[in-house]
Amino acid sequence: xxxxxxxxxxxxxxxxxxxxxxxxxxxxxxxxxxxxxxxxxxxxxxxxxxxxxxxxxxxxxxxxxxxxxxxxxxxxxxxxxxxxxxxxxxxxxxxxxxxxxxxxxxxxxxxxxxxxxxxxxxxxxxxxxxxxxxxxxxxxxxxxxxxxxxxxxxxxxxxxxxxxxxxxxxxxxxxxxxxxxxxxxxxxxxxxxxxxxxx
Numbered sequence: 001x002x003x004x005x006x007x008x009x010x011x012x013x014x015x016x017x018x019x020x021x022x023x024x025x026x027x028x029x030x031x032x033x034x035x036x037x038x039x040x041x042x043x044x045x046x047x048x049x050x051x052x053x054x055x056x057x058x059x060x061x062x063x064x065x066x067x068x069x070x071x072x073x074x075x076x077x078x079x080x081x082x083x084x085x086x087x088x089x090x091x092x093x094x095x096x097x098x099x100x101x102x103x104x105x106x107x108x109x110x111x112x113x114x115x116x117x118x119x120x121x122x123x124x125x126x127x128x129x130x131x132x133x134x135x136x137x138x139x140x141x142x143x144x145x146x147x148x149x150x151x152x153x154x155x156x157x158x159x160x161x162x163x164x165x166x167x168x169x170x171x172x173x174x175x176x177x178x179x180x181x182x183x184x185x186x187x188x189x190x191x192x193x194x195x196x197x198x199x
Contacts, residue, residue, distance in 0.1 A: 006065035044121035120180035136183035
């Protein structure tokens, strides 16, 4: 089954490809489309579904999209849906991952409540009236300094107590098993397999 992903993020596409080997995962660029969606909803599900529907309207074939981010309890859930644009005054000029992490850690200096979670909402659009959504989390603790060279984004600053490592210290296989996106993909794969059989 060909499945287009409404994303231009190479890291995200690679994670989805490795976790969904039975599907032919393609990007908008593979269809010759320059795809850009304004993620201006106030929820991960809203952004995820909006992206999937927007690309489906252009292609007319099944589309997968996700929206994900880091939510920190002590910051009232920030960065949340603004995770990729955290630290940008107007939301247009994004900081590097390193600068975003440094800004987040500085904002959290001296705080003892460091509970946080990654959230991933994933939407599958088969038609304008057939939309399926899953949302998963990966619970963690915000570190005081980055650890590890793997992963991307906020991975180096999120520690998983159950594994005793940051997400950036996990192998790709380990990350796919425990991460918010890995868990969402697992559920979405099972759902997509069932839907293909029903069709």
